Amino acid sequence: MLDVKRLRLLRELHLRGTLADVAATLQYSPSAVSQQLALLEREVGVPLLLKVGRRVQLTPQAEILVAHTAELLETLERAEADLAASLTVPTGTVKLAMFQSAALALLPNLLTAMAQAYPDVRIEMIQREPESALHETWARDFDLVVAEQYPGHAAPMLPELDRVTLTTDAIRLAVPFHDVAGGMAKLLSSPITELEDTAELPWVMEPRGAASRHWAEQRCRQAGFEPDVRFETADLQAQIRLIESGNAVGLMPDLMWTGRPPQLRLIDLPGLPQRTVFTSVRRASRSRPALLACREILELTAQELAVPTPLP
Secondary structure, three states, X not given: OOXXXXXXXXXXXXXXXOHHHHHHHHOOOHHHHHHXXXXXXXXXXXXXXXXXXXXXXXXXXXXXXXXHHHHHHHHHHHHHHXXXXXXXXXXXXXXXXXXXXXXXXXXXXXXXXXXXXXXXXXXXXXXXXXHHHHHHHHOOOOOEEEEEXXXXXXXXXXXXXXXXXXXXXXXXXXXXXXXXXXXXOOOOOOOOOOXXXXXXXXXXXXXXXXXXXXXXHHHHHHOOOOOEEEEEOOOHHHHHHHXXXXXXXXXXEHHHHOOOOOOOXXXXXXXXXXXXXXXXXXXXXXXXXXXXXXXXXXXHHHXXXXXXXXXX
């Protein structure tokens, strides 16, 4: 009988790429990982790893084992979910990955409501960008992910994950008030009324590679100009401060205004584009009561969000 823990190490190596990354993920030492994989090789009686420079590469036989291991882990996860579902009260830990604006808007009320309704469920949250969070949830680093999808930009579709829409929020042009004495004061000769009016202004956007950055650049190009992106930060609160202080303009999703009225002007874009916020879990675990409870509270929290009214 093959050892499931050793099979999982082999699959982790397939996913992570290096022994060091496997060791860091599972909190082993690299030598311990190497020893366990050597034992697995002896168990199966065929080579599983080939040295390629300083790295190792899986053999075709190892790839066969990895495919079966994925099926085995799914079966075990379904068994755990069915066992948990047989209990009368949701219990256990939910490892949750969220991006920043969702965490700011949803997390406080989620934690409060979960503590009141399901006190035996422990929530652990780590902030992650949606694309990496989806992959890490598929790889079993997280149980539940709250992710986003911009118009015309499909988020990664991973085979074991489901997808349930949580909410949508409008994306608007955020600009400072006309009388703000910031770095743009000399450039604001007249009030901004549409995207084209920002062609000569400094922009703040997320770093390159983010779906929001690509979408924002495309909107500007469709409006006939290349944005002057002087400031890059993944911290949307920092973006807001730059805009409020009169030093930049940007595109902001409505979730950022949950619990705080915007101290800047929000201008609707043509077509009223919306971002989709959704949750994903592995299908094998979606019947687990703690995950069902967490999703239920997230949906209720999202339904209670107030939509901001653009300021004049």
